[in-house]
Amino acid sequence: MPAPDFAVYLLGRDPRVNAWPYAWVRWRDFQRPVSTDVALTALREAHERAASERVEICCGGGVGRTGAALAVLAVLSGVAPDEAVVWVRDNYRPRAVETRGQKRWVEQVTASLVDD
Numbered sequence: 001m002p003a004p005d006f007a008v009y010l011l012g013r014d015p016r017v018n019a020w021p022y023a024w025v026r027w028r029d030f031q032r033p034v035s036t037d038v039a040l041t042a043l044r045e046a047h048e049r050a051a052s053e054r055v056e057i058c059c060g061g062g063v064g065r066t067g068a069a070l071a072v073l074a075v076l077s078g079v080a081p082d083e084a085v086v087w088v089r090d091n092y093r094p095r096a097v098e099t100r101g102q103k104r105w106v107e108q109v110t111a112s113l114v115d116d
Contacts, residue, residue, distance in 0.1 A: 005053035008042045010065040027065050030098060032105040040109065043069055047076045067096025071106045072113070081110035 007022040009015045010033070014024045023042035026034040033039040046055045050073075057073070059065035070092055071084035079087045085106055088096045097103050 002054060004056035006046065006049045007056040007058065008046045008069065010039075010057070010059040010069055025069075027059070029060055030064060030102075032101055033065075036105070036109060039069070040072070043072050044076065047073055063093055063095055064098030064102055067093060067098070068102045068106050071097060072109055075110040075113050081107070081114055084110050 010027040012028040025039045071088045
């Protein structure tokens with residue numbers, strides 16, 4: 001698989017990658033991100049860059065945190081906020097957005113995106 005041009009890492013610790021540019025969102029497994037502002041800044045950059053670059057979004061297992069991030073990206077791409085989690089589960093992984101807290105975070109964040 002080719003290296004990304006940009007990556008967003010949703011992890012409890014900075015991965016300290018030197019091979020390509022990245023954004024780190026402090027986000028422990030099964031939780032919400034420590035800072036919604038940091039998460040949205042990273043995801044907006046990923047969304048913009050994905051138009052012309054290879055972008056990677058990842059966490060430890062690729063399910064909960066990655067699914068929540070993909071739901072936000074889906075809304076940035078035009079999916080209705082109330083359909084974002086279902087869209088990600090249908091198009092990425094059936095168990096994406098693992099916890100109720102992650103699902104509530106997606107609902108809150110995506111509702112604010114529509115208000116922007």
